[in-house]
Amino acid sequence: GENVEQHPSTLSVQEGDSAVIKCTYSDSASNYFPWYKQELGKRPQLIIDIRSNVGEKKDQRIAVTLNKTAKHFSLHITETQPEDSAVYFCAASPTRTSGTYKYIFGTGTRLKVLA
Amino acid sequence: EAGVTQFPSHSVIEKGQTVTLRCDPISGHDNLYWYRRVMGKEIKFLLHFVKESKQDESGMPNNRFLAERTGGTYSTLKVQPAELEDSGVYFCASSQGIGYEQYFGPGTRLTVT
Numbered sequence A: 001g002e003n004v005e006q007h008p009s010t011l012s013v014q015e016g017d018s019a020v021i022k023c024t025y026s027d028s029a030s031n032y033f034p035w036y037k038q039e040l041g042k043r044p045q046l047i048i049d050i051r052s053n054v055g056e057k058k059d060q061r062i063a064v065t066l067n068k069t070a071k072h073f074s075l076h077i078t079e080t081q082p083e084d085s086a087v088y089f090c091a092a093s094p095t096r097t098s099g100t101y102k103y104i105f106g107t108g109t110r111l112k113v114l115a
Numbered sequence B: 001e002a003g004v005t006q007f008p009s010h011s012v013i014e015k016g017q018t019v020t021l022r023c024d025p026i027s028g029h030d031n032l033y034w035y036r037r038v039m040g041k042e043i044k045f046l047l048h049f050v051k052e053s054k055q056d057e058s059g060m061p062n063n064r065f066l067a068e069r070t071g072g073t074y075s076t077l078k079v080q081p082a083e084l085e086d087s088g089v090y091f092c093a094s095s096q097g098i099g100y101e102q103y104f105g106p107g108t109r110l111t112v113t
Helices: none
Strands: A004-007 A010-014 A019-025 A030-038 A045-051 A056-059 A062-067 A072-077 A086-094 A109-114 B005-007 B010-013 B019-024 B031-037 B043-050 B053-056 B065-068 B075-079 B088-095 B108-112
Touching: A004 A086, A010 A019, A019 A030, A019 A086, A019 A109, A030 A062, A045 A056, A045 A062, A072 A086, B005 B088, B010 B019, B019 B088, B019 B108, B031 B075, B043 B065
Parallel strands: A010 A109, B010 B108
Antiparallel strands: A004 A019, A019 A072, A030 A045, A030 A086, A056 A062, A062 A072, A086 A109, B005 B019, B019 B075, B031 B043, B031 B088, B043 B053, B065 B075, B088 B108
16 A cells, blocks of 8 residues: 655754655555654644656755655754754655656654754 | 634533534635544544535545535534544644645544543
8 A cells, every 4th residue: 555654753963963754655656755744732834855867855954855766764953953843744655647746655753953 | 814613612512412523624726625633643534525516535434424615715614423432632724735734623522432
């Protein structure tokens, strides 16, 4: 079936250090991989995404890498700041002939950045 | 531009009762999705509307759940009768097209006691 495994479930880092969150997907038809950040009491918001024809994408302190062969993708946050503390969700989206574009989410990673 | 809105933000009901959740997507977004997150687990897909049509309802858990989107604007998700395992946060998301970013609402936290 379709599933996405996400690790770790919790991650604590010192301010200024890097954080890495890893995901593995099962459906080889997946071709779009968004990452959402959910701060406490707020809605999930897209922070970065990557499509299957690209191996890496970077946006300031955030980067995502994709290994299609291994079905792995990862989120990298450098120079972490307290405001990076949140729950991060990875997702994979397979394109079907039916035209749906649902997201298959991981279980989330609670990141705590310690000042 | 107003974001996706959901109502209510919280709902506490007893087992066997009925609850209706509402989602107002971003204006002009034809695609509307419902997701659910049970405590500590993944955000799980429930169904996808394109305008008023159900494009994919493969994630709906059972026939106690009924989603509608009359007129292709707002959507409702009714749970009848509610069971304890229906507790969780129900998210709605909308996008302007297939393959475009999905914008999420703040969610409705449903507690069934």
